[in-house]
Amino acid sequence: xxxxxxxxxxxxxxxxxxxxxxxxxxxxxxxxxxxxxxxxxxxxxxxxxxxxxxxxxxxxxxxxxxxxxxxxxxxxxxxxxxxxxxxxxxxxxxxxxxxxxxxxxxxxxxxxxxxxxxxxxxxxxxxxxxxxxxxxxxxxxxxxxxxxxxxxxxxxxxxxxxxxxxxxxxxxxxxxxxxxxxxxxxxxxxxxxxxxxxxxxxxxxxxxxxxxxxxxxxxxxxxxxxxxxxxxxxxxxxxxxxxxxxxxxxxxx
Amino acid sequence: xxxxxxxxxxxxxxxxxxxxxxxxxxxxxxxxxxxxxxxxxxxxxxxxxxxxxxxxxxxxxxxxxxxxxxxxxxxxxxxxxxxxxxxxxxxxxxxxxxxxxxxxxxxxxxxxxxxxxxxxxxxxxxxxxxxxxxxxxxxxxxxxxxxxxxxxxxxxxxxxxxxxxxxxxxxxxxxxxxxxxxxxxxxxxxxxxxxxxxxxxxxxxxxxxxxxxxxxxxxxxxxxxxxxxxxxxxxxxxxxxxxxxxxxxxxxx
DNA sequence: CGAATAATTGATCGGTATCAAGCTACGTGG
DNA sequence: CCACGTAGCTTGATACCGATCAATTATTCG
Numbered sequence: 238x239x240x241x242x243x244x245x246x247x248x249x250x251x252x253x254x255x256x257x258x259x260x261x262x263x264x265x266x267x268x269x270x271x272x273x274x275x276x277x278x279x280x281x282x283x284x285x286x287x288x289x290x291x292x293x294x295x296x297x298x299x300x301x302x303x304x305x306x307x308x309x310x311x312x313x314x315x316x317x318x319x320x321x322x323x324x325x326x327x328x329x330x331x332x333x334x335x336x337x338x339x340x341x342x343x344x345x346x347x348x349x350x351x352x353x354x355x356x357x358x359x360x361x362x363x364x365x366x367x368x369x370x371x372x373x374x375x376x377x378x379x380x381x382x383x384x385x386x387x388x389x390x391x392x393x394x395x396x397x398x399x400x401x402x403x404x405x406x407x408x409x410x411x412x413x414x415x416x417x418x419x420x421x422x423x424x425x426x427x428x429x430x431x432x433x434x435x436x437x438x439x440x441x442x443x444x445x446x447x448x449x450x451x452x453x454x455x456x457x458x459x460x461x462x463x464x465x466x467x468x469x470x471x472x473x474x475x476x477x478x479x480x481x482x483x484x485x486x487x488x489x490x
Numbered sequence: 491x492x493x494x495x496x497x498x499x500x501x502x503x504x505x506x507x508x509x510x511x512x513x514x515x516x517x518x519x520x521x522x523x524x525x526x527x528x529x530x531x532x533x534x535x536x537x538x539x540x541x542x543x544x545x546x547x548x549x550x551x552x553x554x555x556x557x558x559x560x561x562x563x564x565x566x567x568x569x570x571x572x573x574x575x576x577x578x579x580x581x582x583x584x585x586x587x588x589x590x591x592x593x594x595x596x597x598x599x600x601x602x603x604x605x606x607x608x609x610x611x612x613x614x615x616x617x618x619x620x621x622x623x624x625x626x627x628x629x630x631x632x633x634x635x636x637x638x639x640x641x642x643x644x645x646x647x648x649x650x651x652x653x654x655x656x657x658x659x660x661x662x663x664x665x666x667x668x669x670x671x672x673x674x675x676x677x678x679x680x681x682x683x684x685x686x687x688x689x690x691x692x693x694x695x696x697x698x699x700x701x702x703x704x705x706x707x708x709x710x711x712x713x714x715x716x717x718x719x720x721x722x723x724x725x726x727x728x729x730x731x732x733x734x735x736x737x738x739x740x741x742x743x
Numbered sequence: 744c745g746a747a748t749a750a751t752t753g754a755t756c757g758g759t760a761t762c763a764a765g766c767t768a769c770g771t772g773g
Numbered sequence: 774c775c776a777c778g779t780a781g782c783t784t785g786a787t788a789c790c791g792a793t794c795a796a797t798t799a800t801t802c803g
Contacts, residue, residue: 315645318736323648325641336634343638366627374619377630381589384633385596387640388578392568394647395576395694399791433750441648446791448751465750465800483571652759686782699759701783717768718782 254282257355259307262331264375265357265365281361287311287348294335296345302356303338306330309352310430313344314438324439326387327430329413333379338362349431394441397481402440403450404479407460411470424461424469432465454479507535510608512560515584517628518610518618534614540564540601547588549598555609556591559583562605563683566597567691577692579640580683582666586632591615602684647694650734655693656703657732660713664723677714677722685718707732 254260265282283302287293293311294300306328313326313334325344328334334346338359357365366373393405407429414427429436437444454460459479460470470476507513518535536555540546546564547553559581566579566587578597581587587599591612610618619626646658660682667680682689690697707713712732713723723729 313641315641317645317649317734319734321649323645325644344641373626373630377626377633380630380633380637384637384640387637387644388566388568388597391578391640391644391647392570392576394644396570396574443792444750445752445793449791452751481570481572696760697782698761698784702759705783 254355257307259305259331259355263355264305264331264333264372264379265355281357283356283358285354285356287352287354289348289350289352291348291352293346293348293352293354294342294344296343297341299338299341300335300346301338302358303336303362304334304354304356306332307353307355309348309350311352312347312349312431312435312439314347315344322438323441324431324435325390326383327439329430332383333376336362336376336380349435399440399442399446400450400453400479401481402442403436403447404454404459404476405482406436406440407454407468407470408476408480411473411476424471425473426463426467426469429466429468507608510560512558512584512608516608517558517584517586517625517632518608534610536609536611538607538609540605540607542601542603542605544601544605546599546601546605546607547595547597549596550594552591552594553588553599554591555611556589556615557587557607557609559585559587560606560608562601562603564605565600565602565684565688565692567600568597575691576694577684577688578643579636580692582683585636586629589615589629589633602688652693652695652699653703653706653732654734655695656689656700657707657712657729658735659689659693660707660721660723661729661733664726664729677724678726679716679720679722682719682721 254263254266257263260266284307285293285304287309293304296314296316308330310330311328311334312324313328314322314324316322327349328346335342366376393402397405410429411425411427431439433447434444437447440447451462454476455462457475457479459472459475460468462468507516507519510516513519537560538546538557540562546557549567549569561583563583564581564587565577566581567575567577569575580602581599588595619629646655650658663682664678664680684692686700687697690700693700704715707729708715710728710732712725712728713721715721
């Protein structure tokens with residue numbers, strides 16, 4: 238897959254960062270404190286859309302852009318030829334992937350909801366990394382955060398029970414979307430970014446076990462499942478307790 | 491714990507980067523292509539030693555240095571108050587940790603063998619990040635590598651069997667130390683960086699299960715255990731196959 | 744409305760945890 | 774140098790959680 242193919246996918250020929258819903262958190266934004274602030278309008282972006290289930294990159298292939306998510310969610314998946322697969326990261330709006338576009342991707346990246354990307358070519362990325370001093374620092378901060386997230390999830394996969402894993406995922410999603418979730422009279426309604434089999438691959442479980450543990454959370458009155466993706470959390474406190482995490486992350490003696 | 495306490499631990503008052511075994515791979519080295527090359531000799535380092543089992547930092551506490559490993563190994567551990575714990579990373583010579591010394595550590599960092607660190611204070615780190623252009627790029631590359639390692643390990647924890655996990659760990663260690671491992675007439679002898687209970691915490695298993703699977707690898711003639719830490723690998727190919735990984739990491743259709 | 748796909752529920756199996764008992768290696772002191 | 778004690782490692786018996794296989798129900802989409 239080369240750059241030409243992706244040219245055809247691009248829907249927005251004009252750069253519309255001004256109307257971008259993620260403009261404030263976008264890594265590609267020109268820093269107001271930067272030397273080039275104002276002198277050079279944001280340029281060189283390519284916007285792409287993908288439908289749920291559609292692969293953005295296949296493992297082992299080359300995707301010639303570094304990208305941020307404008308809207309929707311995507312998954313990073315590591316697979317084995319025997320069919321086992323594990324989602325090693327879920328990407329939400331403002332997240333970055335493929336930060337070294339020159340190298341082949343080690344993961345398959347798949348849209349899990351309707352997805353909009355904002356892409357920057359290898360050349361543009363290199364140019365901006367050299368001219369915008371703050372960009373590499375911002376990128377480093379972001380990747381340090383991703384690293385911490387990955388390591389936190391290693392604990393979930395290595396040491397938590399099925400119920401704790403599911404509760405952990407739902408709680409994380411609820412926190413991630415806390416600024417935009419819908420409040421119904423009593424509960425908190427939210428749309429999960431993953432289908433059941435994707436949740437299973439994220440939690441290191443089977444879809445059946447995920448289903449059974451949704452049933453347990455329902456039976457405990459913690460949440461209800463309105464449709465496959467849509468749930469209402471009735472007791473956020475109990476959900477938090479079901480994650481198995483300590484009350485506060487403070488030091489332990 | 492503040493800087494004064496760590497002053498006392500420091501054994502080497504002089505900067506001996508010239509004699510450092512990791513000098514070639516050290517992140518703190520002054521880049522020969524850098525602007526300040528030669529003008530400013532490496533300075534501001536503090537060397538520390540720790541004995542096996544000794545904690546370098548406790549989770550929730552502050553360690554006022556960014557550090558690289560000169561010699562030995564250390565573990566990054568995430569723990570819960572109910573006793574569950576998971577090693578989320580093993581640090582080898584030339585690895586970096588605590589790259590944001592201003593923040594409290596989320597992990598407990600423990601020496602798993604006799605450990606020698608080369609530490610750089612927050613102030614020195616900031617200074618070097620600002621004056622040495624290449625440093626932040628090198629640090630970013632390093633952290634992107636760590637992130638990939640963490641995600642690869644997520645697959646191990648989420649989807650592999652006990653035997654595959656153990657084989658994966660041993661194979662990784664064998665690769666890591668391939669440049670310095672001892673070759674006996676037939677086998678490859680190597681010293682594991684972790685004790686059994688630490689291996690268990692790294693693999694998301696119990697020490698009993700780890701032991702049983704060492705027995706299985708022994709029975710298969712793949713390796714022998716000379717002492718708790720020292721093993722001889724007789725069949726590297728079979729060990730690789732026991733990891734469950736695909737032959738090559740290429741794309742799958 | 745009907746077909747295909749996804750999700751749920753049920754029954755059984757198996758792998759790893761747990762509980763318990765030796766064993767081994769190492770350090771300490773006589 | 775050896776007796777002893779301790780901690781870590783190994784091995785055994787049993788239990789349980791989640792996987793697997795199978796059937797049913799729900800949902801989505803043409």
